Amino acid sequence: MSAVKQKGTNPLFWLILALTLVVILFPVYWIVATSLKTPLEVIQPNPTLFPRIFTLENYQTVLQSGFLKNMGNSLIVAVSATLLSLTLSFLAAYALLRFRFPLAFNSIFLVWILVVKILPPVVLAIPLYTMFNSLGLINRLLGLVLVYQVYTLPYCIWMIFGFLKAVPITFEEAALIDGAGRGYILFHIVMPLARTGIIATSIFSIIAAWDEFLFALLFIRTPSLQTLPLVIVNYIGEYETMWGQLMGIGLLTTLPVLLFSSFVYKYYTKGFSMSLK
Amino acid sequence: MSPGKYLRKNSFYFIILAPAVILMAWLTLYPVIEVIGLSFYRYNFITGAKTFVGLGNFIQLLQERLFQEAFRNTLIFSVTATAAEVTLGIILALIFEGQFAGKKTFMTIAIFPMMISTMVICAVWKTLYHYDIGLLNYILKTAGSEPVGWLISQKNALFSVVLVDIWQWTPFAFLMTQAAMSSIPYETYEAASIDGARYHQSVFRITLPIISSQILLVIMLRTIDTFKLFGKVYALTQGGPGNATETLSYYIYREGFSYFNLGRASTASLLTLVVVAGISLVYIRRILKGDA
Numbered sequence A: 001m002s003a004v005k006q007k008g009t010n011p012l013f014w015l016i017l018a019l020t021l022v023v024i025l026f027p028v029y030w031i032v033a034t035s036l037k038t039p040l041e042v043i044q045p046n047p048t049l050f051p052r053i054f055t056l057e058n059y060q061t062v063l064q065s066g067f068l069k070n071m072g073n074s075l076i077v078a079v080s081a082t083l084l085s086l087t088l089s090f091l092a093a094y095a096l097l098r099f100r101f102p103l104a105f106n107s108i109f110l111v112w113i114l115v116v117k118i119l120p121p122v123v124l125a126i127p128l129y130t131m132f133n134s135l136g137l138i139n140r141l142l143g144l145v146l147v148y149q150v151y152t153l154p155y156c157i158w159m160i161f162g163f164l165k166a167v168p169i170t171f172e173e174a175a176l177i178d179g180a181g182r183g184y185i186l187f188h189i190v191m192p193l194a195r196t197g198i199i200a201t202s203i204f205s206i207i208a209a210w211d212e213f214l215f216a217l218l219f220i221r222t223p224s225l226q227t228l229p230l231v232i233v234n235y236i237g238e239y240e241t242m243w244g245q246l247m248g249i250g251l252l253t254t255l256p257v258l259l260f261s262s263f264v265y266k267y268y269t270k271g272f273s274m275s276l277k
Numbered sequence B: 001m002s003p004g005k006y007l008r009k010n011s012f013y014f015i016i017l018a019p020a021v022i023l024m025a026w027l028t029l030y031p032v033i034e035v036i037g038l039s040f041y042r043y044n045f046i047t048g049a050k051t052f053v054g055l056g057n058f059i060q061l062l063q064e065r066l067f068q069e070a071f072r073n074t075l076i077f078s079v080t081a082t083a084a085e086v087t088l089g090i091i092l093a094l095i096f097e098g099q100f101a102g103k104k105t106f107m108t109i110a111i112f113p114m115m116i117s118t119m120v121i122c123a124v125w126k127t128l129y130h131y132d133i134g135l136l137n138y139i140l141k142t143a144g145s146e147p148v149g150w151l152i153s154q155k156n157a158l159f160s161v162v163l164v165d166i167w168q169w170t171p172f173a174f175l176m177t178q179a180a181m182s183s184i185p186y187e188t189y190e191a192a193s194i195d196g197a198r199y200h201q202s203v204f205r206i207t208l209p210i211i212s213s214q215i216l217l218v219i220m221l222r223t224i225d226t227f228k229l230f231g232k233v234y235a236l237t238q239g240g241p242g243n244a245t246e247t248l249s250y251y252i253y254r255e256g257f258s259y260f261n262l263g264r265a266s267t268a269s270l271l272t273l274v275v276v277a278g279i280s281l282v283y284i285r286r287i288l289k290g291d292a
Helices: A002-006 A011-035 A057-064 A067-098 A100-119 A123-133 A143-145 A150-163 A170-177 A181-191 A195-211 A214-219 A228-238 A243-258 A261-276 B001-036 B058-061 B063-094 B103-112 B116-128 B133-141 B157-182 B184-193 B199-208 B212-227 B231-236 B246-259 B264-292
Strands: B040-042 B050-052
Touching: A011 A243, A011 B063, A011 B103, A011 B116, A011 B157, A057 A067, A057 A243, A067 A100, A067 A143, A067 A150, A067 A181, A067 A195, A067 A228, A067 B001, A100 A150, A100 B001, A100 B264, A123 A143, A123 A214, A123 B001, A123 B246, A123 B264, A143 A150, A143 A214, A150 A195, A150 B246, A170 A181, A170 B264, A181 A195, A181 B212, A195 A261, A195 B103, A214 A228, A228 A243, A228 B116, A228 B231, A243 B116, A261 B103, B001 B040, B001 B231, B040 B058, B058 B063, B058 B264, B063 B157, B063 B199, B063 B212, B063 B246, B103 B157, B116 B133, B116 B157, B116 B231, B157 B212, B157 B231, B184 B199, B199 B212, B212 B264, B231 B246
Parallel strands: none
Antiparallel strands: B040 B050
């Protein structure tokens, strides 16, 4: 195609590329720049493109406000929810793939969790709140870990189901003939073969839990137990123009996730085409 | 084989599937049944008054102006955001098709928006949108135009929230379309260009038809996701100004967790569920077909 060959030399192409990059990166740059400005500079009616005075005072204030505790909460919840989902979904996906359950349960279960993935989570919020409340799980990180299974479990089952499908059954059969137990086969043969898929799934699951807002809002009351999205929303609401600190929090929240970026790019389309095509 | 023997022989599979099934039943099946039950009651959590009203809640909600507006806003948001994201995504994928210097870096940067936490995105857009000291209005004023009430005018607020969603999720449509395009063999284009096909002909007659099923998948995924809209509204506008950005999710949240009308909130949940199920029917059927 002629348009493809011309790409390297066509100035219009590079112009569009530059423009796209500006649109994508400007808000990210704005987070960084604003977080380095003084509180006074932020509320000037003429916003400055570069901070006139560079200051780290926003980060200082944020770190002293117990932000690390909140980051720890987010980390604990995201990692625990993901570990729980991964374990359950690896077992479930394997069973669904290798065994035909009676009453077409394999298909019923897969459609069921697909419907859960599609549902707006707020639809389940009222009964879930009542249930968790009567079990004393409201305002506890454990409650969040459990309720996040509504998001992460269906997602992990579908993804891992897709990845396991690509694992050839011959290794398992050979091991079975050699007299290996089923548990051994599952954890020493199937799991290593599906390793990359499991890693990819876990990263997406961690990001989803890291980003979750609705149930965190409904279930957590104590400030010291809040996860990062809650901290940010409270900042937006309460300190309308403490933007320097807000952007500082934003950057610290974003950096750990952006580190995964090239990895995510590699697996994103793969995961989707496997589980959703 | 007797049922007992069958179970014993295959107990391994039943045991490893059970935890996931039990957890899902507890977290989703039971709540849905509960929501269906509650939707026939007028039930206030604070006063504890609970009376059976039959279809009363349904009739009331369908006639209520706020609920209708929430429904309309959700629909507008979902349709415009999805349409814009998919269109832009396809255009970008066509432009950035093939190889060029720095492509891998470009693609890695291109997915930044969908990786940044939604609340961080809302925070930065809230500063950009600010009426008095936001950058967008400063640019407008410098260019000699009137400042725009991005989030504070009834006319613009929903559109401004759509814009944030477009910024965040166009990369997704772009990435998916791009991946679909790269799987088309180059020979297909070569054959077409030997036959004298022009660029726009090869786009509309070859590329887009071949990847149409992937595009449909992206459209459905974005429709489903935009229909859930809650966090952005909570952070950016709280449903206002007036009811300009009231969405179904936000309506349910307020009815249930601010007014504690659990009956009405459940009815609204059920109505939302029915609509979402209708939208996703096509999607589910397609996935099952691919799975079978």
